[in-house]
Amino acid sequence: MAALPSGILGDLDPTSDRAVFRQIADQIREAIDRGRFKEGAKLPSESELVEHFGVSRMTVRNALAILQSEGLASSEHGKGVFVRPRPPVRRLASDRFARRHREQGKSAFTVEAEAAGSKPEVDSLEVREEKPAPDISARLGSPRKVLARRRRYLLDGRPVEAAVSYLPLDLARGTQIAEPNPGPGGIYARLEELGHRLDHFDEEVRARMPSPSEVKMLRLSSGVPVISLIRTAYDTDGRAVEVCDTVMAADAYVLAYQLPAN
């Protein structure tokens, strides 16, 4: 049957040289932007759009694929295509590794999440020794082996971040850093106890589309990029004592930095 998709969508312009599926995508996009379709709302079904515009199903699907790749919509098998809701973003302040926070004992992730009223979780914890990849190795001063701490962070059940910390093995082996639970304040607190007083962090921020394994790990819907953040921690001797390679769902994060002007 396929009922009419309401009066929200107009007609095609046959004189336009813009491809039909793009015109359809344009119309739906504009309707979303104008709030005619609200966050989380169901878009007209493929068959409704087929009937409304008088085109074939593949044409409609192409139009919807555009919106999905733009991150505006996402489809659910058997249910429909929906306006992608914007999840609450987590803001990472540039002072999040300040010593005073560390001295509170709890991990930064936990404290922040609870303050925001979310339930934080950490899972798929893995700690092992391994040979570092070239770029990691270079940042750490080319140690033969490193300790790798892998984990995934979730907010209210949603995975938002996957991180791997690498530490030179000579520094971490036999310490609590090599334990699954590094204790209060996290590994930075342990590093300072071991005499590596932290001086500063370098962070490199990139954005790109996720690999298939990242899509799986972070349960990303299509059209959501990832932010890749590589942080290197230096002690007061100028030695790089940790590299943390983090991949974040871009729709869940805003990174905030403060720079001095002088």
Add this chain to the structure above:
Amino acid sequence: MAALPSGILGDLDPTSDRAVFRQIADQIREAIDRGRFKEGAKLPSESELVEHFGVSRMTVRNALAILQSEGLASSEHGKGVFVRPRPPVRRLASDRFARRHREQGKSAFTVEAEAAGSKPEVDSLEVREEKPAPDISARLGSPRKVLARRRRYLLDGRPVEAAVSYLPLDLARGTQIAEPNPGPGGIYARLEELGHRLDHFDEEVRARMPSPSEVKMLRLSSGVPVISLIRTAYDTDGRAVEVCDTVMAADAYVLAYQLPAN
């Protein structure tokens, strides 16, 4: 005719429950990752893939569409589908707005680009007064009107960044800041001459897929996200004197920040 696409690609697994077009995408992706197809190299044509895998053209196109949405490949009408070359990245250091750079007279963009051996350009310059959008207005302390300076940056002819600076009108009107060419050292130098000694900058970093107009403006190929950076400049009185809203092609940038540990 369609010659064989060489022995790089294997066969499909008919027993797998993974969709055929995904299997094809997987094979090509793996071949790219392993360097069997190098950067900029042409992938087998659609008809070659059709023949090799014994599937229909739409199936092959679906597979190629996956790779494009992942940013691994990009198609050129009439020519073929190519492994997307990774352009050289521009690194934005966190001290790029330090006063000592400003005092050199040249703009940060120009200096950096020339140091990297690239030809920098700035175009589509537009300076006008306008009513600020709510989020911009809030950051600037809710001025009634602002001066907006729009421009686009190119490296070796490739657009990489589009930026808009907003300044409270009472601060900028009638000064050189309202001129198309703000003079040596840019608007930050002018602001300091006007008595607004800069104290610090706040930067907010996000990543998302580009809007159609951003795709056009930055000539983005599919599968390339954008980095959105919103910088607020504060003077020593704590007043926000400028907000700069920047959209960057994510494949052209790495942002580098340094954070103190204390």
Add this chain to the structure above:
DNA sequence: CACCCTTACTCGTATAGACGAGTAGCTAAG
């Protein structure tokens, strides 16, 4: 030699049809 046209390839767009698989609601059986 310079230019244009043909030709053969490339990807882009669009149609029509088929079947599969997930979901949700109704209905009939227990």
Add this chain to the structure above:
DNA sequence: CTTAGCTACTCGTCTATACGAGTAAGGGTG
């Protein structure tokens, strides 16, 4: 009342075909 199954909807996958449009190279014409 509960549940199992039917049914009608949703999107997912795949085939086959057709024509349009951009590219590049060959070959003929001027």
